[in-house]
Amino acid sequence: MAKTKRATNRGFTLVELLLAMAGVAVLLISIAVTTIQLTNMYHKGITIKSINQSGREVGDLIRRDGLVVGQGEVRFVAADTQGAGGLGRLCIGSRAYLWNKPENLRSNDPSAAVRYNSTGDAIILARVADPLGTFCIPQNGVYATDVSTTGTMRATELLKGQADLAVYRMDVTPIFDRNGDRAFNISYTLGTNQGEEINTTDQTCRTSNEAENNFTFCAINQFNEIVIMEKAS
Numbered sequence: 001m002a003k004t005k006r007a008t009n010r011g012f013t014l015v016e017l018l019l020a021m022a023g024v025a026v027l028l029i030s031i032a033v034t035t036i037q038l039t040n041m042y043h044k045g046i047t048i049k050s051i052n053q054s055g056r057e058v059g060d061l062i063r064r065d066g067l068v069v070g071q072g073e074v075r076f077v078a079a080d081t082q083g084a085g086g087l088g089r090l091c092i093g094s095r096a097y098l099w100n101k102p103e104n105l106r107s108n109d110p111s112a113a114v115r116y117n118s119t120g121d122a123i124i125l126a127r128v129a130d131p132l133g134t135f136c137i138p139q140n141g142v143y144a145t146d147v148s149t150t151g152t153m154r155a156t157e158l159l160k161g162q163a164d165l166a167v168y169r170m171d172v173t174p175i176f177d178r179n180g181d182r183a184f185n186i187s188y189t190l191g192t193n194q195g196e197e198i199n200t201t202d203q204t205c206r207t208s209n210e211a212e213n214n215f216t217f218c219a220i221n222q223f224n225e226i227v228i229m230e231k232a233s
Contacts, residue, residue: 038218047192047219054165055190055223057133058097058158062186065092066227074184074227075136085145087114087123088170090186091136092227096128098147098155102166102193116155117146123169126155141153153216159190166193168203168220176225183228191220211231 012020066074079088079101084105090097100123104113113122126147128135134144134153147155159165168189175183189197197214199206205218 003054006093034133043216044219047217048181048221049163051192051219051221053160055117055221058125058188058190059223059225060090061095061158062090062225063227064231065095066184068093073133073136074172074182074229075133076170077136077143081143083142085114085143087135087145089112089136089143089170090170091130091133091202094129094131096130096133096135097125098123098128099125099167099170102168102191102198105166105193114147116147116149116157117149121157121160123147123155123167124157124159126157128155129153161178164193165190168198168200169222180228181228183226185224185226187218187222189222192218194218198202 073091073093075089075091077084077085077089079099086100088099088101098114100113105122105124107113115122116126128147130136130153136143142219149155149157159167168191170188172187173187177183177187189203191203192214195214196212196219197206197218198204198220203220203222205215205220206213208215
């Protein structure tokens with residue numbers, strides 16, 4: 001009589017289960033790391049796009065204001081100029097551009113930044129109707145800081161809600177003045193302002209080995225605008 005073999009059910013050993021679990025864990029970690037990296041790159045791209053879009057819009061306004069200046073003046077006052085009251089100023093004909101320094105915007109002291117007297121919000125970068133050049137002509141050595149979003153000298157905030165941006169630098173350089181026709185190069189730097197992530201010495205985001213670095217939400221860019229003002233005929 002032939003003997004029959006008994007079928008046996010063999011399960012996974014503990015070592016095999018551990019190896020399988022380790023493989024799944026490595027796969028999940030890889031997916032999580034990739035997702036985080038893609039998310040960071042997405043937010044970085046959005047931040048850079050916001051700065052570039054804002055910079056172009058500001059440049060378009062400056063260029064258009066320059067076209068209608070005629071024989072009007074172009075005046076520039078740095079934020080740290082004596083009597084400037086903490087506001088940087090660029091006056092082109094009948095328009096003034098006013099901004100707070102980044103460190104004043106993020107200060108815990110509410111009085112550090114100049115604010116709109118109509119709303120109490122800090123001025124980031126305002127474009128103001130100023131036909132008399134009030135904001136760039138000092139009275140008794142003091143420049144005006146009375147900025148309002150209402151009235152005849154109504155101000156418009158150009159960087160409100162734009163990823164906490166700030167003006168880090170602005171320069172005005174004359175290019176030529178011939179027969180009444182003039183040209184200026186206006187360069188300005190916009191950057192994020194959520195902390196000390198910007199190295200103000202070289203106008204770059206801090207590197208990964210610096211404690212203040214913020215790769216995901218840090219971005220800064222410089223813009224240049226040529227303003228040509230033809231002699232009024």
